[in-house]
Amino acid sequence: MEQQREAGTLGMWVFLITEIMFFGGLFMAYTLYRSMNAEGFAAASHQLDVKLGAINTVVLIASSFTMAMAVYGSQTGKRQLLLVCLILTMIFGAAFLGIKAVEYNTKFEHHLFPGAGFKWESPEHDPRLAQPARMFFWIYFAMTSLHALHMIIGLGVMAVIFYYAWRGRYSPEYHAPVEVSGLYWHFVDIVWIFLFPLLYLIGSHLH
Amino acid sequence: MSQHIVSAKIYSLIFAGLLVMTWVTYEVAQFDLGRLSVIVALTIATIKAVLVVLYFMHVRYSSRLTWVVVVSGFFWLAIMIGLTMSDYLTRPEGWMSFPR
Amino acid sequence: MAAETIHTSPRVHYINANYGWKSWLFTRDHKRIALLYLASVTLFFFLGGAYAVALRLELLTPQGDLVSAETYNKLFTAHGILMVFFFLIPAIPAVLGNFLVPLMIGARDLAFPRINLLSWYIYMVGGLFTLYALIAGGVDTGWTFYTPYSSAFSNTHVLAVGIGIFITGFSSILTGLNFIVTIHTMRAPGMTWFRLPLFIWSHYATSLIMILGTPVIAITVLLVALERILKIGLFDPALGGDPVLFQHLFWFYSHPAVYIMILPSMGVISELVSNMTRKQIFGYKFVAFASIAIAVFGFLVWGHHLFTSSQSIYAGMIFSILSYAVSVPSAIKVFNWTATLYKGSISYQTPMLYAFGFIGLFLIGGMTGLFLAALGLDVHVHDTYFVVAHFHYIMVGGTVMGYLGGMHYWWPKISGRMYPEGWGRFSALVIFVGFNLTFFPQFIAGYMGMPRRYYAYAPDFQVLNVMSTAGASILGVGYLIPMVYFIWSMRYGPVAAANPWPSPSLEWQTSSPPPTENFEETPIVTWEAYQFDEQMMASSQRSAVSDELPASG
Numbered sequence: 102m103e104q105q106r107e108a109g110t111l112g113m114w115v116f117l118i119t120e121i122m123f124f125g126g127l128f129m130a131y132t133l134y135r136s137m138n139a140e141g142f143a144a145a146s147h148q149l150d151v152k153l154g155a156i157n158t159v160v161l162i163a164s165s166f167t168m169a170m171a172v173y174g175s176q177t178g179k180r181q182l183l184l185v186c187l188i189l190t191m192i193f194g195a196a197f198l199g200i201k202a203v204e205y206n207t208k209f210e211h212h213l214f215p216g217a218g219f220k221w222e223s224p225e226h227d228p229r230l231a232q233p234a235r236m237f238f239w240i241y242f243a244m245t246s247l248h249a250l251h252m253i254i255g256l257g258v259m260a261v262i263f264y265y266a267w268r269g270r271y272s273p274e275y276h277a278p279v280e281v282s283g284l285y286w287h288f289v290d291i292v293w294i295f296l297f298p299l300l301y302l303i304g305s306h307l308h
Numbered sequence: 309m310s311q312h313i314v315s316a317k318i319y320s321l322i323f324a325g326l327l328v329m330t331w332v333t334y335e336v337a338q339f340d341l342g343r344l345s346v347i348v349a350l351t352i353a354t355i356k357a358v359l360v361v362l363y364f365m366h367v368r369y370s371s372r373l374t375w376v377v378v379v380s381g382f383f384w385l386a387i388m389i390g391l392t393m394s395d396y397l398t399r400p401e402g403w404m405s406f407p408r
Numbered sequence: 409m410a411a412e413t414i415h416t417s418p419r420v421h422y423i424n425a426n427y428g429w430k431s432w433l434f435t436r437d438h439k440r441i442a443l444l445y446l447a448s449v450t451l452f453f454f455l456g457g458a459y460a461v462a463l464r465l466e467l468l469t470p471q472g473d474l475v476s477a478e479t480y481n482k483l484f485t486a487h488g489i490l491m492v493f494f495f496l497i498p499a500i501p502a503v504l505g506n507f508l509v510p511l512m513i514g515a516r517d518l519a520f521p522r523i524n525l526l527s528w529y530i531y532m533v534g535g536l537f538t539l540y541a542l543i544a545g546g547v548d549t550g551w552t553f554y555t556p557y558s559s560a561f562s563n564t565h566v567l568a569v570g571i572g573i574f575i576t577g578f579s580s581i582l583t584g585l586n587f588i589v590t591i592h593t594m595r596a597p598g599m600t601w602f603r604l605p606l607f608i609w610s611h612y613a614t615s616l617i618m619i620l621g622t623p624v625i626a627i628t629v630l631l632v633a634l635e636r637i638l639k640i641g642l643f644d645p646a647l648g649g650d651p652v653l654f655q656h657l658f659w660f661y662s663h664p665a666v667y668i669m670i671l672p673s674m675g676v677i678s679e680l681v682s683n684m685t686r687k688q689i690f691g692y693k694f695v696a697f698a699s700i701a702i703a704v705f706g707f708l709v710w711g712h713h714l715f716t717s718s719q720s721i722y723a724g725m726i727f728s729i730l731s732y733a734v735s736v737p738s739a740i741k742v743f744n745w746t747a748t749l750y751k752g753s754i755s756y757q758t759p760m761l762y763a764f765g766f767i768g769l770f771l772i773g774g775m776t777g778l779f780l781a782a783l784g785l786d787v788h789v790h791d792t793y794f795v796v797a798h799f800h801y802i803m804v805g806g807t808v809m810g811y812l813g814g815m816h817y818w819w820p821k822i823s824g825r826m827y828p829e830g831w832g833r834f835s836a837l838v839i840f841v842g843f844n845l846t847f848f849p850q851f852i853a854g855y856m857g858m859p860r861r862y863y864a865y866a867p868d869f870q871v872l873n874v875m876s877t878a879g880a881s882i883l884g885v886g887y888l889i890p891m892v893y894f895i896w897s898m899r900y901g902p903v904a905a906a907n908p909w910p911s912p913s914l915e916w917q918t919s920s921p922p923p924t925e926n927f928e929e930t931p932i933v934t935w936e937a938y939q940f941d942e943q944m945m946a947s948s949q950r951s952a953v954s955d956e957l958p959a960s961g
Contacts, residue, residue, distance in 0.1 A: 107371075108519045108593045114374055115585045118381030119623045125385040126627030126657055130642060132389050133396060133653055151334070158330050166323040169314070169364045176313045215640045232648040239640045243631070280366075287365045291357045297330075298349035302337035306345070373592065384620050387707060392656045395711065395723035 106277040113281045117288045127244050134236050141233025147304030154301035157200050164193030165290040172283045175276035187263045194256050215239040251289050258282050312369035322363045329356050415905045417824045418919040425924045436521035442507035444528050449499045456490035459483050464877040472864040480863035481548035488551030500672035504814050505611045511915035512605050514596025514931040519589040527582040534576030541568035555643035555654040559635040570633045577626045584618030598933030605913050609696040610675025613703035617664045625661035652717050659710035667706040673810025677763050680813050681745045683911050684760040685752025688938040691744045698737035705734040715786045724783050731781035758832030762813025765840050769805025794854025797847045820904030824921040825897045839886035845879025912939050
């Protein structure tokens with residue numbers, strides 16, 4: 102059992118570093134295009150709702166906390182704690198997605214989705230920066246939707262874990278799936294920890 | 309990974325620390341620090357990520373193998389971004405230039 | 409070797425343990441999964457080969473007269489995609505690796521058997537997607553699908569092929585993940601890291617590349633696909649994007665990918681050379697660490713594919729130096745294999761012939777790589793047949809030789825039968841001759857200036873092209889012969905002993921073919937890798953579960 106747990110954890114960590122490289126391609130594109138278009142990116146980022154972004158950051162960090170507590174519950178045999186914390190984690194995750202949906206909706210309404218209907222016009226916006234702004238929004242949508250997809254998968258995983266926890270499958274002797282799912286969840290949180298300042302806060306100094 | 313069980317108290321402390329740093333990031337971003345802005349923002353984000361990795365993900369209490377795996381993941385990302393940027397940063401036509 | 413002793417196969421082994429298609433398609437046995445992969449990669453190999461035949465036929469004449477230019481583009485693209493993604497990358501790891509890794513370390517199976525089966529299904533789904541796209545009309549971007557042509561201008565099925573490759577990438581990732589966890593956590597008692605066969609070290613290094621590199625091609629393909637659908641400009645210069653960014657991202661994976669292709673083959677060669685010279689590999693630790701070094705350094709050199717792009721000269725110089733550095737561990741391996749031959753008791757059986765072929769051809773391929781690593785020279789030969797010849801020497805002269813050598817060496821273990829030795833040697837020779845005739849003229853043509861991916865060329869190059877096509881036909885015949893006799897041997901080949909070569913390596917200490925659970929009892933390892941002393945060999949033959957009749961008793 103111990104060797105299986107060790108193998109499971111190692112396997113999840115190896116998988117997580119593939120995820121680092123997967124997201125890494127987008128971080129690479131971000132790094133390049135932001136360096137090229139600092140002004141345009143700042144102006145575009147300024148269009149994002151920083152408050153919502155900040156709330157989402159807090160929500161995700163809280164969900165990581167409850168996830169850690171859920172693992173703690175499974176390690177110490179506290180079934181009630183495990184179940185409650187799993188539920189809370191899922192609620193926070195769902196809240197995050199809900200807020201994200203609201204944000205996306207606003208962006209579509211303001212014609213900021215970088216498709217055919219993209220509009221970046223004076224007088225509110227500097228037309229010189231239309232192209233870099235469009236690039237920013239492409240990267241914004243690509244990164245946050247990839248992240249959201251991982252969140253959705255995470256919620257699915259949590260639902261499965263909750264089901265088995267409800268059925269009493271986990272104990273101090275066997276709780277590896279809870280730990281391993283926790284690792285995945287924390288990773289998704291870490292991606293957002295980087296996304297928030299990089300996407301939302303670069304235009305904050307503009308007033 | 310050893311069976312070391314991290315206490316609820318440590319989790320709470322880390323949680324509080326993460327919230328504080330989120331607030332700091334937000335406040336600092338209100339000022340225009342030029343090039344320094346991104347460095348500060350990334351530094352704070354990195355500290356937050358390190359705390360999550362070490363405590364929430366138990367790496368502080370894990371085997372050396374786990375530690376090596378984690379570090380190499382981020383190291384490889386650094387290689388990709390670093391070496392690629394070495395191209396763009398050293399173009400003789402001008403910093404960060406490419407034909408428009 | 410033994411014509412005197414008659415062997416019998418074990419009564420129950422992994423092939424006859426269960427019958428019915430369900431027992432194969434829902435298996436968790438790494439050995440059966442390896443055979444599933446064997447069938448698939450063989451299919452893709454011959455499909456990719458068919459495309460090669462088509463394009464070599466076109467190249468018989470300087471004019472473009474067999475197919476149109478657009479069709480020709482589709483031919484070499486299909487050849488590249490099928491060979492790279494569906495044969496070279498999976499072949500040795502997914503067939504020989506899947507079969508042998510648990511056996512060589514003394515384990516019952518891989519760490520995650522169901523994920524192993526999943527990886528085969530993912531591979532098949534990706535492969536079928538890609539095949540559909542190729543049949544529906546193909547892709548004309550080259551396997552490197554550079555932007556903005558692939559993302560904005562090409563009218564072919566880029567999206568479908570991209571999806572197919574994206575899906576297949578996960579097969580690679582899961583295989584690598586499985587190997588890494590297995591090798592770390594499931595070695596038998598006494599199997600320390602430095603007692604592992606070098607085949608395992610190579611596969612471990614390969615797995616590192618698989619997990620760190622493949623995700624990058626995945627995201628890159630995804631971005632190209634999205635750009636095609638949504639017409640947003642990450643790589644489109646008209647919209648402020650940079651095509652060179654695509655090249656950086658693409659080659660960040662695709663260069664290490666070539667090490668995914670060669671490292672497992674090097675692992676095979678280490679096994680073949682040591683066994684067929686009855687000697688410990690010279691400098692075992694050097695070879696082991698060289699594998700890891702190749703994996704690590706291989707990630708630092710991708711810019712040498714961008715020498716003629718607008719990449720900065722200074723970055724080019726760094727990548728050039730690093731490309732020279734990465735050749736060092738490969739050279740160390742070649743030196744060490746050669747040193748192993750010295751005063752060895754060499755047997756010239758089929759696997760050894762392939763090993764010799766590998767060493768010589770990989771040497772040429774590797775040295776010509778050094779030509780290409782020099783910035784100035786590369787500018788002259790970039791996108792010519794010189795490059796084409798270089799990588800075929802490594803991939804075909806290297807990887808495929810190693811693959812075939814390994815298939816012959818482990819065939820008795822996999823099937824319980826011996827292949828016909830005479831035919832084995834004959835086809836090895838045919839392949840060697842055919843290969844050199846196909847690709848050596850290409851070095852000359854390329855250096856003289858013949859560009860790659862062209863369906864028509866200056867008449868001066870015709871003689872070389874005719875030689876190349878003639879060689880290709882011989883090579884094709886050479887590949888078909890083993891197909892035939894391997895299948896023949898499954899029914900009519902002589903039954904093999906448990907340990908026919910013989911070898912002290914763990915996979916040979918169980919029956920041929922092995923039982924489903926690999927070993928009757930977990931082995932306890934007390935000997936070093938490649939320990940060929942007489943006492944060891946005698947005891948290994950006694951302990952092997954073989955039903956040898958009379959004589960030995």
